[in-house]
Amino acid sequence: MNTFVALCAVGAEKILGNEIKHLGYALAGNAPGRVSFLGDNDALYRSNFCLRTSDRVYLQMARYKADNFDSLFEGCYRIDWQDFFRKDVRVVVDKVRVYKSRINSEHTIQGMIQKAIYTKLGDIWRMNSLPESGNQADVRVYMERDEAVILLDTSGQALHKRGYRTEGGAAPLRETTAAVLLQEMMWRRKTPLHDPFCGSGTIAIEATLYAHNVAPGLGRNFAYENLSIYDSSRALEIKKEEASKIRTDVECHIAGSDIDPFAIDRAKLNAEHACTMAGRALQLIGSDMRIERPEFFVSDFENLHSEFENGLILCNPPYGERLGDEFQAESLYRKMGSLISNFENWHIGVITSQKSFENCFGKKASAVKSLKAGNLDTSFYIYR
Known part of the structure; x- marks a missing residue:
């Protein structure tokens, strides 16, 4: 089983949770603007196809204690990133959110996670540097009460972009x-x-x-x-x-x-x-x-x-x-x-x-x- 994290509008967590349960997946907790759930490999596809009220679906790569930068790096390095990426991948840590944690510099956390991912891939693939000529992979980090949650984006463009709206006017509703x-x-x-x-x-x-x-x-x-x-x-x-x-x-x-x-x-x-x-x-x-x-x-x-x-x-x-x-x-x-x-x-x-x-x-x-x-x-x- 995998842990997924679906984002939504703050205030819509209960509705999104009901949607997820309707798909047959068990909820694993929530926080403002996001709902976690457990799912098999099919959930990767089905949640992105079917969720109407979610803005984005992430795969949770790790959740671990990190009250200093060494433990933050080590926990991220332990993830088997090589099982998810191709050798030409370009990894971007697009967002960091910090709440009541000892390490609270979003910019430094962003750099440390990026370094840990590239160090792991370089060590496994025996490459001093990666070409970064392929598709972009986005990673998001939540630091909450000295606990790091590392997420890999599976959606790409936000899910409200269904593909049918060519032009929304001056103030479109999502x-x-x-x-x-x-x-x-x-x-x-x-x-x-x-x-x-x-x-x-x-x-x-x-x-x-x-x-x-x-x-x-x-x-x-x-x-x-x-x-x-x-x-x-x-x-x-x-x-x-x-x-x-x-x-x-x-x-x-x-x-x-x-x-x-x-x-x-x-x-x-x-x-x-x-x-x-x-x-x-x-x-x-x-x-x-x-x-x-x-x-x-x-x-x-x-x-x-x-x-x-x-x-x-x-x-x-x-x-x-x-x-x-x-x-x-x-x-x-x-x-x-x-x-x-x-x-x-x-x-x-x-x-x-x-x-x-x-x-x-x-x-x-x-x-x-x-x-x-x-x-x-x-x-x-x-x-x-």
Whole structure:
């Protein structure tokens, strides 16, 4: 069994943990923004293909006591790095995080880990220097209470980059954050869903992938493909297994609207890319079926009305951080009160960084969840 560490938005650890358990893997603890779990060799592929709310998956290479630089170096040197890398590898210690540890210089820790890895590879391969002409391998280090955790990146590009979004507009919502919001609302495919500020269409597209059980990573590549442990035939088998789980027989009512026609054009294009990705996955198992595209149309949110008795409004309206200003955002939030009357008996979920949202909206939320989306501290207001 291997230990993996999946990163997520701070505040989404429980949701990510539930996802991991649903895949059949046992949890091994968590910390703010990350969840550890135990998995077999297949977990390397399946977690990257399937996790909707994780930003990145690491393989834990070692965990050991390190209260000085000698023990930090020795512990890293003991790792069998030669079993994972090719001889032309370029190793980068991309990030170091320190919490309550005696050795606390991130720069020095970074250099020491890099030196330990290259020293080990040079000793094993009898090379004075490595060519570093091949693919990059990223290593991350957590130093917490004098304990070092050494992680090897298996994802490459962050997992929110599914591969379907060509252009996100001025302030796009991360795909992984959209997936978290859907889970927070406990949304199910039979429930109509509408995003009245759809922008590039992320919420509606993520809902479509979830409703049709499309693993979000089926259309992209991963860093594990550059590692010596990569088994291409097994990865393809698992990809086919996940493709066979795609549902093409479900009826959904998923839509998004925006006052900006260019945003709607982007959303339609991104949705087409996402659904085409699912179609290519189905072709791997000999199926020519297709999944239903979400509907996108131009409309001011104040002109919207419910076509169904019940449903979910889920949206990411302008915060005033990158689009407009705080005054404009608060003015918009006051107008958003129309959603309550126009969508009576619907649940509503709104994510924003503005703490004044409830007062402007005119109604106290049933629940408020804190999420760190990107570099912004946001609140998710849930109205049931």
